[in-house]
Amino acid sequence: MxxxxxxxxxxxxxxxxxxxxxxxxxxxxxxxxxxxxxxxxxxxxxxxxxxxxxxxxxxxxxxxxxxxxxxxxxxxxxxxxxxxxxxxxxxxxxxxxxxxxxxxxxxxxxxxxxxxxxDRPGLMPVIPTISKEHPQFILMDAGANADSKPINLLQHAILASYYAREVLEIKSPRVGLINNGTEAGKGNDLSKAAYELLSQEESINFIGNIEAKELLNGSVDVAVTDGFTGNAILKTLEGTSKSVFKAIKGALTSGGMKTKLGALMIKDALADLKDNFDDTKAGGAVMLxxxxxxxxxxxxxxxxxxxxxxxxxxxxxxxxxxxxxxxxxxx
The missing domain is CATH 3.40.718.10 (Isopropylmalate Dehydrogenase)
Incomplete structure (x- = not known):
């Protein structure tokens, strides 16, 4: 029980x-x-x-x-x-x-x-993607620690990998470090130091740096970053998805007869798409x-x-x- x-x-x-x-x-x-x-x-x-x-x-x-x-x-x-x-x-x-x-x-x-x-626990939401093969990813940390150290990002990667394996049932979760480029030498001092630690950790499947624009493509199972950046990314994704669906609805309902007929034809498909991006279906953010x-x-x-x-x-x-x-x- x-x-x-x-x-x-x-x-x-x-x-x-x-x-x-x-x-x-x-x-x-x-x-x-x-x-x-x-x-x-x-x-x-x-x-x-x-x-x-x-x-x-x-x-x-x-x-x-x-x-x-x-x-x-x-x-x-x-x-x-x-x-x-x-x-x-x-x-x-x-x-x-x-x-x-x-x-x-x-x-x-x-x-x-x-x-x-x-050293410091992290806050970990599960976010839906557009990929059928990899329909979700973990964002860690999403706001528990505005200022992070390299050891925090390493520990958060390990914690999130355990969650991905045991709860999301991903056999070998791919861990990516959010950065401003995919090359190993990219980023600020925190990113560079964290990259070194992550690349040496045998308990995780670290695949290198990942740019934020790739997150919704299912490119990683665990995306690691500091809490300030993670929270900004989370809020941006939430706001963008709501704005896009609002814009689509407005365009379809404010046009002429052809547009409105088209809206009726794709109504169910759009509803399913919106449902897929409903992050509340994954539950809440876990403090690990x-x-x-x-x-x-x-x-x-x-x-x-x-x-x-x-x-x-x-x-x-x-x-x-x-x-x-x-x-x-x-x-």
Whole structure:
């Protein structure tokens, strides 16, 4: 049985979307149980299931404007911190929240705890591509560390490779270092030093530098970079995909009769394409490098996105990937 500790009060649509996602997941997965942390009255207003769900009342909420570290240290009865403590104390396998990213990262570090010998954990989303053969890739780090050292990129590559093998079931995940050129000597001091470390690491399948323009082609399974660059790439991909689909819709619906008839003919194909690029179907971004599974769902998550994040939490736990990374770095 997989036990998932969920911050019911985190996210733009909490607690309704969070609890409704739990309602769906309890019906779909017989091998999970959920601990919902938050305002009990608000949670029960939306909770439609009773079996395998425990509601733990909390009195505080970490808000988006709170300073993350201070909030985690002071708001000890917040829904996020209480959920993190459940993972720390072995009462749950996974921490899931759609709340403040900074506070969740701080909860992972300060409450759940960093794996020994890991310098800095990283945040890892799974992003869809246009490739049928390689339909997704991991972006690591996507915002946990704005300033990174070469050792961070090496450790993040190892962590993400474990996830790709055990959770995404990619036998030998291809690791690429995001750079401004594919040549080995390209990049700034961080890129050059990281390249040397990555090329010498036998536990990963490092294929060299990759330019950001190739990411959606399925050229790599793991794309490694510093958190500042990774977060900028993530936001750019999210914004671009939304803008492109909006532009296509506008062009098809604002034209003449022929254009509108054509729009009707390709409507289903476009819907399928848009569905393929829906990153919420992959779940949330996983914080790797801590002694437990920590998953960050998008702040605007609806019930379907929460359901997919719970499905991901279940798969991560069953894969045993967290224990494998602990063994690799602590042995």
């Amino acid at each position: 997989v036990t998932i500790a969920i911050d019911a009060m985190g996210g733009d649509n909490a607690p309704a979307a969070v609890v409704n996602g739990v309602n769906l997941a309890i019906h779909a997965f017989e091998d999970i149980q959920v601990k919902l942390f938050g305002d009990e009255a608000q949670i029960r207003e939306h909770l439609k299931v009773q079996e395998r769900v425990e509601v733990i009342h909390t009195t505080e909420i970490i808000e988006a404007e709170d300073e993350p570290v201070i909030a985690v240290r002071r708001k000890k009865d917040s829904s996020m911190v209480r959920a993190a403590r459940a993972v720390k104390e072995g009462e749950a396998d996974v921490l899931l929240s759609a709340g403040s990213t900074g506070a969740l990262l701080a909860s992972g570090l300060l409450v759940v705890g960093r794996i020994k010998n890991i 490098g801590v002694k437990g599974a920590v998953i960050k769902a998008h702040g605007s998550s609806n019930e379907e996105a929460i359901f997919n994040a719970i499905r991901q939490a279940r798969k991560v736990t069953n894969s045993g990937v967290i224990n494998q990374t602990i063994s690799f770095f602590e042995d």
